[in-house]
Amino acid sequence: MSCVASPRDHHPVRRRRPHIPTTLYRAPAIPPTFDVTLSPPDLSPWLNGNTGIPGVMTHDSPNPGPHTVIVSLIHGNEYAGAAALARLLRDGLTPQRGRLTLIFANLDAFSHFDPENPTASRYLDEDMNRVWSPERLKSRNTSRELTRARELLPILDTADRILDLHSMLWDSEPLLIAPPAPHAIAFANALAQTPHKPDLVVTDLGHRAGHRLIEYRYFPQGAVLLEAGHHWSEDAVTRSRQVILHMLEGHAPGLPSRRAIVTDNVVAQTARFTFTRPYRGGEIIASGGTVLAEDGQDEICTPYDNCLLIMPNHCPGRGHMAVRLARLI
Ligand SMILES: [Zn+2]
Secondary structure, three states: OOOOOOOOOOOOOEEEOOOOOHHHHOOOOOOOOOOOOOOOOOOHHHOOOOOOOOOEEEEEOOOOOOEEEEEEOOOOOOOHHHHHHHHHHHOOOOOOOOEEEEEEOOHHHHHOOOOOOOOHHHOOOOOHHHOOOHHHHHOOOOOHHHHHHHHHHHHHOOOOEEEEEEEEOOOOOOEEEOOOOHHHHHHHHHHOOOOOOOOEEEEOOOEOOEOOHHHOOOOOOOEEEEEEEEOOOHHHHHHHHHHHHHHHOOOOOOOOOEEEEEEEEEEOOOOOOEEOOOOOOOOEEOOOOOEEEEEOOEEEEOOOOOEEEEOOOOOOOOOOEEEEEEEEO
């Protein structure tokens, strides 16, 4: 067992409820609706790119430095990061040193965005942030996301550092996710020095369904995923922009305000997963054993004192991540 998946202190995360609750057999909740207050950005000037790969722009500085790659639209409906990149490109963003490559990743899915059904265009065939293992990429499998991922490999294989821009369906505390390697955590810590949030750096357990882009390979200066805030909010655009500029200005690493290690991925085992409160994420639950949610005949509990809730999903389908539980360090 790795130190990341450390043994829990006292309490099981999932336990059978002491009695069958009356809420167990209620009808499934009506799927929520989400306000889309941010329009999709106009990416037409960059669809062809300047590298021979659509949607990929590279700019070189005369000064030596790392190859920095900023990726947006790994999820087609998370366009706050793409909006931030589009505005920076319009402003004439160029690197002061090294090479800077900007990627609009899943343009196909993005082109299907429909504000009436804004969650449908996350991907077309499969989640593009689960395809990044060498085995998957070299396999004979095909999907539109795999094809696009393979098209981006020549860029990603020369990257020294990666910033992958994402946002959240449920408005939650912004955060940075880094693989559990010291240099990646140091990179995330430096980004967390942005004057406004995110000030929380999380290392997590990944996803059983496959590797994320930040786990694709060893990036010498690290790979970090930004969850900038609610998908369709101006806040997420502003925060993405701040983190990008902070990175490109080359601030020295420091200590983040807070760092946490995810100890448990709570996956819904039924379609009736329901939190006991409208948790937003970022809450610290003081007592271990506190019931957080019901999932069919089970209840979900905090495994230890001062447990941090990460990105609760208030309408998880069966088999989907409902919340991550983390320990502050
Ligand atoms: Zn995402």
